[in-house]
Amino acid sequence: MSALPNHVLVEWMSDQKLGSRELAELVNKAVAELTGRPGGLDDSNIRAWRSGRVRCPKSVQLRALEMVSGKSATDLGFERRTRSPATAPAQEEPPVLRRNLIQGAVAIAVAAATPAHAAPRRIGVADVERLQQRFADIVASDHRHGGQQTIEQQAAALSNEALRLQTGGAASQRVRGYLYASAAAFRSSAMWAAIDGRRYNSAIEHMREAQQLAEMSGDQAIKFRIWSHAGTMYRHMKRPADAAAANDVARNLSITRRDPMFASLGHARHAAIHATAADISATRRSFEAAQEAMLRADPDADRPMWMRAFYDQAELDSLALSAFMTLGQYDAAEAHAHRCLAALRPHMHRSRAITTSRLALTQLGQGDLEPAVASAMHVPKDAATTHPRVIEMLATVGNELRRKAPTSPQTRLWTEYARCLKGTGR
Structure with a gap:
């Protein structure tokens, strides 16, 4: 056989x-x-x-x-070989699927595997720092790829690893707080990857666990991140009332009074929520408040790595682009798109793909077919074939072209290009 x-x-x-x-x-x-x-x-x-x-x-x-x-x-579909009674079953390790992650994850696993007869290991700041490096890898992977289920799985597994350290040895109260904050940070990254990939049921599950971990950590910054992500999630789900309520929790945390940069992000995301509710004046007021708070913020202040990695003038313009596009104010949206693209840092691959896709839609909304197709064709092919939000927006470009000008040269060009994209996608 x-x-x-x-x-x-x-x-x-x-x-x-x-x-x-x-x-x-x-x-x-x-x-x-x-x-x-x-x-x-x-x-x-x-x-x-x-x-x-x-x-x-x-x-x-x-x-x-x-x-x-x-x-x-x-x-994985294998029939495990028969084990002798003295052989212990393998323990599940976090899913590490990229070469630049495996060494750190193996080191964590080995450190956590303390024999039962040994004295409890002392968990210290070095363990927290190792987790923080893994968190930096997750954030970097998210900025490059975005929305991928592998990122969600990696982040969730590392959150569990942080919790296993809690029970793997003795630690001071301060270190335990760091471990809970690390677990919450990883879980919030899993939540964001699920949001970015349009997997909202998974995002809600990650959100609930992240919120509990953040409360145990007492870390204001990670609480802000989780509730701010929740506001974005509900906004994408077209639930503006829930989005506003969640983002209000983030905006009312004391960290927004201590650091205007957090206040700025809270205002900017609230502006995008107002746009979902079709409130033009509130959208403009919130963006003005976001810009004013960013100008007051100390650029050299000590902030969490995840905040430093993404929130700046380019991200504020990206949120403004999304908001004004939602309101149908395509000229204002296009202006913010160009500002965003000019200011984006080199590592923001996912953001560049999303912004370029939105730029195409704003140009199409103004009837500028040729620039719209040119912009859409500038979206990197990997994002155009793998990122759920980008795929969705480019599909909208094609639908709108066929609706507005079914026989135009631009529509024929885009249709042929999209067919080639589909052939190269995995």
């Missing part, structure tokens, strides 16, 4: 955009971390797993694969 393909593994690799050679390299690196010797897998071994010719990898390879994927052998 011929072997049956491991469809579960094949589907997982496809979801994570991993080829056989790349997965082999990741597993080899994890084997080296476990044993001190490099693994010997190549792409032919992975193809044997995929085809079903190998029903289950060897124990150390399987353990390494579980560490890389964050899934058990059975969840």
Whole structure:
């Protein structure tokens, strides 16, 4: 009888955009971390797993694969080999799917795996700093890719890792507060990835857990982030009353009185919520307040890494672009789009793709077909084929072109380009 393909593994690799050679390299690196010797897998071994010719990898390879994927052998479609009673089952590790994340995650896992007979390990600031580096990796990945389920899964797994450290050893009250804040920060990143990917049910689940963790941490900045994200989530869900209520919680936190930059972000997001409710005057007032608060803010003040990484004049203009586009004021929206694109920092790949897509829609709203198509075609192909919000906006570009000018050269050009995009998408 011929072997049956491991469809579960094949589907997982496809979801994570991993080829056989790349997965082999990741597993080899994890084997080296476990044993001190490099693994010997190549792409032919992975193809044997995929085809079903190998029903289950060897124990150390399987353990390494579980560490890389964050899934058990059975969840990956393998039939686990029979274990002796003395062999402990493998523990699930966080899903680390990019090479620049695996070493840190393995280090955390090894540090947390204290034998039962040993004295409790002292959890200190170094453990928190290691988690903070992982958080920086998550934020950087979000700015590059945005909305991907892998980012959501990585962030959620690292939140759980921070909580496991809570029970893995003794720690001061201050360090425990840091650990809860780290867990809340990771969970809020999972929430944002789900929002950005239009997975609202998952986002709500992450939000609830993040809120509880933030309360236990007492960290005002992370509370602001979570409630501000909640306001954005409800705005995208077309629930302006809930959006305003959630964002009001963020805006009323004491951190907005201590630091005008937080106040600015609160006002800017509230302006976008007012636009969803079609309140033009309130939208303008809130953006004026956001701009005024940003001008008062000390640019060199000590702020959380996530805040420094994204909120600046470009983001304020991005929110204004979204708001005025919602209100149908396309000329004002286009002006903010150009300002945003001119000020965006190089690492803001996702934001640039979203802003360029919105720019195309604002130009189309003014009847400028040729600039609109040119803008839409400037959206990077990876974002145009993988980012849910960008895909949705570019589909709207095509629909509007066909509605406004079905036989125009610009419509034909975009239709052909979109067909090619679809052919290259995964």
